[in-house]
Amino acid sequence: MRIRIVFKLLAMLALFGVALVLPLWLTAYRILSQEGAVGEKVLERFYQEMPGILFYAFFIGLVISLAFGKRILQPLRLLKEAAIKVKEGDFSLRLQRVSEDEIGEVMEVFNEMIDSLRDKTEELSKKELYINTMQDALWVVDSHDRVVDVNPAFTRIFGYTREEVLGTSVYDFFDREGKSIVAQEIAQKKSKGLVSSYKTYIYAKDGRKVPVMITGSPILSGGEVVGKIGVIKDISEIDSLMQEIEASRSHLRAIMESLEDALIMVDRDYRIIQANRVARDRYGEEIVGRRCYEVLHLETAPCFLKGEECPVHIVFSEFTSHRTVHRHLTFDGKIVFEDSHSSPVRDKTGQIIAVLQMLRDITERVQREGELKKRNAELELLNRLSSLLSSSLRAEEVLKKVLQQLIETFEMDGGGVFLFEEKSRFLNCAYHIGVSEEFVRVAGRVKLGEDIPGRVALTGEVITTSDVSADQRITRSILKHSGIKGYCCIPIKGKEKIIGVYCLFKYTEHVFGPDDERLLESIGEMTGLALENIRLYEQMKGLFEGQRQRRLKEQEILLKLSSALSTAIDEPEVIEITLQTAIEYLMADGAVFWELRPSRALVMRLCKGITLKERHQKSDIYSPEMVVLRDRNVILFGDIEGEPHDYYIDEELRSRGVRTMLCCPVMVGEKVLGVVTFVSFTKRRYPEEDIHFVRILLSIFAVAYERTHYYKRSLADRGLAESILNAITEGVCTVDREGKVLTVNNAITQILGLPPDYIVGRHYRDILKNFAYSCPVEEALKGDVSTGEMIIEDNGRERVIQVTSVPLKDKNGLVYAAVQVLRDITREREIDRLKTEIVRSVSHEFRTPLSAIVGMTEMLLDGDVTGDRAKDYLRIMYEEGLRLSEMVSQLLDISRLEGGLIEPILEKVRMDEVVETLKNRFSERFRQKRIEFRCSIGEGTEEFITDREMLLQILTNLIDNSSKYSDDGAVIELETKVSDNYVIIKVVDTGWGIPSEDLSHLGKRFFRGVHGQKTKGTGLGLTLCREILKRLEGKMEIQSKIGEGTSVSVYLPLQGAGYAEKGDGN
Amino acid sequence: MPKKVMVIDDEPFILMMIEDKFKRAGLDVVTLRESKGAMEVIKREKPDLIILDWMMPEVSGIDLCKQIKTDPEVSSIPIFMLTAKGQEDDEKLGLSCGADRYITKPFSPRTLLEVVLERIGS
Structure with missing residues (x-):
């Protein structure tokens, strides 16, 4: 690839070279062609041509480099721009690949770089976001x-x-x-x-x-x-959650660990996933992780596959808790019975993920239950046997029934009873079941100590064997070859000796456990006792009849004696009856009663069947009577002469020929009253029962004797008490503990108005009733002194009777009766009531005038009223003060009269003088109210004997009333006349009159009728008049008609007080 | 509007004293010498408080008190018994009949005024 950019440069250089060499060559050719040879001229011409060529070369070079440079620079610029953008954070751009050379590659790489950078950046920012959030x-x-x-x-x-x-x-x-x-x-x-x-x-x-x-x-x-x-x-x-969980876990763990029951958790695979300390202790340390059936049952597969009840399986399949009792094995191979309580353990979704099994070791209980069951069965058997034993009194029957029961209970094939014959010392078969007569003939008689029954009878120990023929202990027995295998022999034990034996057998092997042996032994004992009892019973039966006869006789005697004594009140009579009865019972010849005196000497009170010197007295300590007295015990001499003894026996008795002597103390509780000596002239024996019975007789006698003794003494006391009781005015009655009236005195009849015969014997509640509060008799019978008041109706009048009850106690403090003292306190009560009423009304009447005095004074002092109003106040205060003082003096007069402190002073009184005094007293009132006062003194009344002041007081009050309760201009007339030894003074007015409903109240203290409101007064005037008239032995009559007026007539005895009655009488 | 006190007593000077004392204190006082017909007067006058004597002829203060306390129209009016009956039992009886206060004679008009004012406010 790199070559390509080199090629490009080479091509450029080549082009440049061609472009440079070509003009050079063309120029050189042209010059050479023109010059023809290389010489100076050529060089010269070349130099001349050189700038043009150079210029041209430069031009060509420029064009070529421009052409090529563009191709290289453009992508570089793009790269630069992109780099800047990336730097600014824009990762969105992408470069176009402009060429296929190295630059193109660079751009490609650049694009990739941006992508990668973008991803990284995005990741980074994401990370940051993540970190921040x-x-x-x-x-x-x-x-x-x-x-x-x-x-x-x-x-x-x-x-x-x-x-x-x-x-x-x-x-x-x-x-x-x-x-x-x-x-x-x-x-x-x-x-x-x-x-x-x-x-x-x-x-x-x-x-x-x-x-x-x-x-x-x-x-x-x-x-x-x-x-x-x-x-x-x-x-x-x-x-905190962890802590809580940890806490609850440790809590749970602690609970689990502290449980006394084993706790295991089992999962669906029957694997133990958890176990507490008890579980680990019980089934082994390493049980977690193992299968439950391996651990608990030593099985190789879950128990339910064998059709057994598997709690884990049940919980998982039936989704419920399950409880059962299982037999488990402990780590050391012991069998335990466990109460297993299994419950599901669920996860959040409710799915059962495990089973929690709580295993309580109830081995002991299960065993005890078994034991108990067994014991119950034994008890039942014993029970049945004992009821059998007690159901019959025939020995044979008992033996038979017990044998049947034993065979039945122990599932035996047969058995027999051997009874011991003491004489021959042989055991004989008395009864048998399940064996042939022949066999019995051979085996039915055994010598004591021989064969099994003999040995058992001798040793008294149970012998049992599961197989007679194989038993080494049994060497010599006819049983060995009889086919009998299971065998037992039980002794029937009496109290002291063996009565016989029971034998039980079975033709198959039978193991008798120690419990069975124990049971059998006790059955033998039971039967023995029952048989012995039966024998005893037979013996007793004879004795019993004799005893019964005796009891009947004794009872008869006792009854006779006590009924005789209960009616006897005389001492000698009591002694006589007793001695007679005892002599008869003992069949003695005579008896002497010695009474104990306070001097500790015994004095003969009575002798019967034998005569002794009178006033015979004993005090020598060697006489049997004195010893009896000291020891409080009986002394019996079967034969005075024949038997040696240390006592001094009365010569007199000896001389009378007494042979047998029985001395008995006469006692009431611990107290000895005397001694009775029974004598017989022949030799006698008294059995213990007889002596005992005589003592009973004598104790009955003692009680009766003491009673009569006290009775005698109390008679004298009672006489005195009765006379005192009847002399007092208070009623007295005694009641017994049940509340029945025992005695009453005479006065009670007057108080209750009931005859003594009626009262005595009745319950006190019939007589003493209507108590205001609690009944005092009731309290007294409880032991407290108490007082109460009862109300009795007496001819429509209520009377108040005060009852004071006093308990009578014996020396132990027990109440045996109560004494009631009854007092009629009606009058006292009446006086009390009156006194309270007077105090009440007086205080009430005083309060109103006092209100004026106190209240008005306060207001005057406070400056509430002044001037004329103050004068009015003072006037009222003055009037009310006067009223108050008048009340006080009238009340004093009344009480003096009532109390009899004022005696009338009788003298000759001239009526005209009295009238004159009255006119003077009332002149002011009459003038004010323009009242006309008229007087007419009748014949024979000009002068008569009376108390002058008292008469004036009466008339002043009457005229005062007349003038007060009438309008202005009324008329008051005073008339006197004589009628039937009485002077009648009549005061008549034309006043307001008194309404009929007020008339009956006139003369009551402080009573002021309807007119009281309009007038001032004390309400005591007429009361005073009545009291005075009582003193003067006179009377007063009032007649009135409302709106017309009132007329008051005063009757005075003509001859003064003290003569009126006599005059009447004449 | 001054508060109105009604006094019922058959003793004129009692009425006089209370009237004088209370009027000076700026209270309106209505006096009545008899209990007969008192109910109509009470209903008409609508007093703020009634001072009632016990011992009165015809209708006793106790009966009148009961009447007032059982009549819903006037039962809310407080009643002071002013009476010469000074026994403890009397006071219990008086209060049990619905009286709000029991004052015995002789009494201090000043104190009476105080307790009345305390009850109804001046």
């Missing part, structure tokens, strides 16, 4: 470990701007640990030029420690590491 941070580090560039993600994640980090050392971003990691990694990169990833933390600008994964790669230049690029991945989220 990548999520992960990136840094470029120079050979001095200084940051030379970072991407925007770096800023975003760590907060540092590019400017801030440029030039800083990479180590500034790590903590100490991080620094060492990074230094190590960088050193490795430097030395080996390796790419590596590592985890560390970078401090962000805000101080956070960001977990990162740095992937660093070295920047190589000429085989030298000149820097590093690190891609820094923020793994905070991943990190």
